[in-house]
Amino acid sequence: MILEEHSAERNRGITMTSIKGIIGNVLLVAFKMFVGLASNSIAIILDAVNNLTDVLSSVLTIIGTKLASKSADKEHPFGHGRIEYMTTMAIAFVILGAGIMSLKESVEKIIHPEPSVFDIPGLIIITVAIVVKVVMGRYVKAQGEKYKSDALVASGIDALFDAVITFATLISAGLVYFFDFDIQGYVGAIISLFILKAAFDILREMYNHLIGIRADDNLVREIKETIAQHPQVGGVYDLVLNSYGSGETIGAVHISLPENLTIGEIHPLTKGIAVHMYKKFGIAMTVGVYAENDPNLEVSAIRQALDQVISLYTHVVQIHAFYVRLDKKIIYYDIIFDFDEEDPYGTLEKIKAEMKIRYPDYAQFAIVDTDFSN
Structure with missing residues (x-):
C-alpha cells in the first residue's frame, strides 16, 4: 500500500511538473517566434523550434508516465514501467527531427543570407527568456531527482542547456544590432548540432536501459x-x-x-x-x-x-x-x-x-x- 501511494504521488508530481513545463515553453515559443519573425532571425526562430520540441517532450512524458503506471497483468507480469524508456526514445526522435530541420535551415541561411533587424525590446525579450529557462531547468531537474524520473532530469538539463543556446542567440542578435555583423546562420548551425547531440545522447541512454546496464x-x-x-x-x-x-x-x-x-x-x-x-x-x-x-x-x-x-x-x-x-x-x-x-x-x-x-x-x-x- 505504501509503495502504491508513493507511485501515485510520483505520477502526480511528474505530471504537474510536465504541465508547468508545457505552459512555460509555450509562452517562450510565442515570444521567440514573434521576435524571430519580426527581425527575420533564423537563430531565434530555431531557438523557438527547440522550445517547441520541449513542449512535445513534456506531453510525451505525461503520456509515458500514465501508461507506465498501469498495473501488472497476465501478459506483462513485470508491469509496464519500461514504457517510460520507450516514450523517452520517442522524445529523442522528435528532437532528432527538429535538429535535422534546423541544420538544413541554418545552412540555407549561410548560403543565402538575408538581412536581420533587431530592436531593444526584442533583445530584452531574449534576455528574459534566458532567465526563465534557467529557472525552469533548475526546477524541473530538482523535481526529476525528487521523483527519480530520468525523463524529468533529462528535460531539466536540456532546459539549462537551452539557456546557454539562447545566450548564444542573444550574442549573435547583439552583434547585428550594435555592429551590423550577422553570424546567425552559423549560430543556428551550432545550435542544430547541439540539438542533434542531445537527441543521440538520449537515444544511447535509453538503448542501454532497454538492453540492460550494470547497476549503480x-x-x-x-x-x-x-x-x-x-x-x-x-x-x-x-x-x-x-x-x-x-x-x-x-x-x-x-x-x-x-x-x-x-x-x-x-x-x-x-x-x-x-x-x-x-x-x-x-x-x-x-x-x-x-x-x-x-x-x-x-x-x-x-x-x-x-x-x-x-x-x-x-x-x-x-x-x-x-x-x-x-x-x-x-x-x-x-x-x-x-x-x-x-x-x-x-x-x-x-x-x-x-x-x-x-x-x-x-x-x-x-x-x-x-x-x-x-
Missing part, C-alpha cells in the same frame, strides 16, 4: 553491506538487478552460510533478507545460498592451492561458492573473469587441469559466472 556501484555496495549485516552471512555474491521502470526492480543474490545450519534456520534468514531488501530498497529479491566449510586444514590447503593457480591468470576477477565435500572428494567453485578474457571456458579447463595435478583424487564442479555487478 553505490547502490550495489549499499545492498551488499545491508545483507552482510544479517547474522551468519559470510559473503554476498552474484547480485543481479533488473529494472522494469522506476520502483520496479527485481533482483537475485547469493549469500554464503555455515554448512551446519539447518533448512529450518536458513528459511527464516533468507526470508528476512528478502523482506529487508523490499522495505529498504523496494527491490523484490530472490536469495540463494552457498555453503561454507567449517574450519578445516585440508579445506584451507585446497583453497590456497586454488588461489595460487588462479593468480597465474590475469583476467580472473573472483572465486566464490567455494565448498569442498570431503566425504565425496568434490571441489565446488564459481569463477568470474573480466570481459577482456577471450576464452573463459577454455581458461577454466586449464585451471581445472592445474588443480587436478595437485589433487588427483578430487572431482571438480566448477562453472564460469558473469560479472553482473561490482
